[in-house]
Amino acid sequence: MMAKTIEVQSKLELINDLFPGFDIMSPSDYSAIIRSGITGEKLKAITRLTGEKDLIARAIGVSSSQLYRCYHVKRLPSHVTVNLVGMLQVFVHVMNIYDSVNLAKEWINSQIPALGGQVPKNILHTTEGREIISQILRKLESGDYS
Template sequence: MADVIDAVVDWAPDDRIDVLRSGFPAGVVAHLAGRMGWTKERAIDALKLKRSTVLRKIKEARRLDTPDSERLMAVMDMIAQVERMVTRSGDPAGFDAALWLAGWLDAPCPALGGQRPSDYLDTNEGIQVVRGVLARMESGAYA
C-alpha cells in the first residue's frame, strides 16, 4: 500500500477517479499516518474520519467511502506538492515532505488566522484553501 501513496499523484485522472469511487483500502489510513509520523488515531482525527467506521473497515479489510478517500488523496497530493516545491527551490536531499507536512498541518498558521491547516481538511473547499496557502509559501506571499 505504501507505493500507492507515492504513485497515486501521478495516476491519470480517470484512474484517480476510479480509485476514489471504489474507495481506498482502509489500511491506507495507517500507512499514510506512518509516513507522516502520525499515529493512526491522529490521522483519523486530522482527516475528520469517523473513528469507529475506519477502525472497523481496517479490521475487516474493507474500503473507505468516496469522501474519506478524497481526503486521503488530498493529503497525498499535498505531500507531492511540498516535494515539488522543495525540489524547485533547491536540494531536496534529506527533506521528508510527509513529515514536514504533518508538522505544518498541526501548527497554528498565521495565513489562516492562527488556525491549524488540519482544521480545514474536512471539506473540499477547506482543502483548496490549505493547498493555496502552501502554494503562496513558495512564492513568498505566505503571511
C-alpha cells in the same frame, strides 16, 4: 530546482506504491485512485507512512481510538476516499515544499498566520479547508509569504 532529499523521495515512493500505476499528485490520476477506492489495509499503511493518526482519523470522520476498526474494511466509502486522498495530497504537497517529512508534520500541526492563526490539521478534513490550504501552499511555492 533542488533534488528531493532521500527521506522525502522514499516517503513519496512508498505513498505512490500504495496506488500502483498512479501518481497521487497527478490530477488525472486522482480520479482513478478515487474510483479504485482505498482498502482498510491501504488506510493502515497511509497512517503508518504519515505518522499522523489523528489527522487520518479526522479526514475519514472517526475518532483516533476507532481508526483501527477501519483497517479491516474491504473498501472505504467513496466520500471517505475523497477526503483521505485529498488530505494525503496536501500532506505530500507540504512535504515537497519543505523537503522534509518532519517539517511537513510541524507545519500541519502549527498555527499558520495566513490561515488567521488556524492549524491546518483542523481544517484538512473538509474540501474547503483543503482548497484554502492548497492556495496558501501555491503562494509559498511562488515566494509569497504574506
